[in-house]
Amino acid sequence: MLEGREIIVGVSGGIAAYKAAALTSLLVQQGAGVTAVLTRNARRFIGPATFAALTGRPVATRSFDPGVHPLGAHIELAARADLVVVAPASADLLAKVAGGAADDLLTTLLLCAECPVVMAPAMNSAMWAKPSVQRNVRQVTADGVQIIQPGTGWLSCRQQGAGRMAEPEAIAGVIRGLLAGVPGKRSS
Secondary structure, three states: OOOOOEEEEEEOOOOOHHHHHHHHHHHHHOOOEEEEEEOOOHHHOOOHHHHHHHHOOOOEOOOOOOOOOOOOHHHHHHHHOOEEEEEEEOHHHHHHHHHOOOOOHHHHHHHHOOOOEEEEEOOOHHHHHOHHHHHHHHHHHHOOOEEOOOEEEEOOOOOEEEEEOOOHHHHHHHHHHHHOOOOOOOOO
């Protein structure tokens, strides 16, 4: 289980954002403290109220919020996280992370994170197959990010193919495996 663990669930833009809500619920049910960080594009697919209700915490959406995070949300959230998971990880998010961009709260937080980072890509199969996307996946993997490969199946574009985000249960299993036997930040 994930009792006492602090997990950041980063959500980038894509229809698979609805699965991020299911993942968040699952992590909370397993005892984790979860903070959701939604990009601007993620909020076009799913609202912060969903994640606030599931986590019992405010949702982080802004890089600068001195009343809540005087040192910066990216610094404070990264410092307390035992793990950051990005689900879904869009092609845009992968490109930004591969290039070291820091143009929003999630990408800035990922640059500050010293804990394990897991990403579950989700996108159209043509996008997933592009050499540029695969190059970005190789780069973020080389930089230490664990990629959970997308599955093949029905996609929101009404096609069958690779690019379907891994199921929440599979992502939670990877998270449990990465954190097993490693003391949490709150217990150290």
